[in-house]
Amino acid sequence: MARFNRIQVALTMERTGLVPLFYHSDVETAKQVLQACYKGGARILEFTNRGDYAHEVFRELNLFAAKELPEMILGVGSVTDAGAASLYMQLGANFVVTPVLREDIAVVCNRRKVLWAAGCATLTEIARAEELGAEIVKAFPGDTLGPTFVKAIKGPCPWTSIMPTGGVSPTVENLTAWFDAGVTCVGMGSKLITKNILKEGNYRALEEKVKNTLQLIEKIRNEKVG
Helix, strand or coil: CCCCCCCHHHHHHHHCCEEECCCCCHHHHHHHHHHHHHCCCCEEEECCCCCHHHHHHHHHHHHHHHHHCCCCCCEEEEECCCHHHHHHHHHCCCECCCCCCCHHHHHHHHHHCCCCEEEECCHHHHHHHHHCCCCCEEEHHHHHHHHHHHHHHCCCCCCCCCEEECCCCCCCCHHHHHHHHHHCCCEEEECCCCCHHHHHHCHHHHHHHHHHHHHHHHHHHHHHCC
């Protein structure tokens, strides 16, 4: 059962502005990544459902988070059917992210009041996801849609909360473009948790990178308000 309800998840996404995401087949490596992100200030993380037996890694990771990282909200991404969503919720997933809009996933997540974020690439998909109860929608693929897509959506639909994934990097220019366009938060994968960091096991560098990214997001938001 999820330790955090959908409102807590949505508020944490909005408050921090950053959802790190990654996949790794090795449990111990995954724990080190999760802990480094936590030490860097992240309080939410998406473990992507990419490899064989990924759910087994997720189970160990979620048990670790519950014991050692009490404020960490761990969810799952790259979920493409209701069966997978149900499996991960049995393992305590606090939110479910999909690359596509699937109504069967909406039904099983809503039944357990678990936040789900559907991958959408059109306003029609976004509207349907919101009608199905989505608190936040995932603009995907972000590198194709770009900040101009978000700005265009926010015009007629200012109530829509958008999280782009793909095409997001921890630079001033990139993050400024996204947040100026009106995103609620950003999902960031390989540009944040890089192959070199994983290869070298430099988790201290990851901690600093997460910390700096969160500070940069806060600075951009403050400047926008000002």
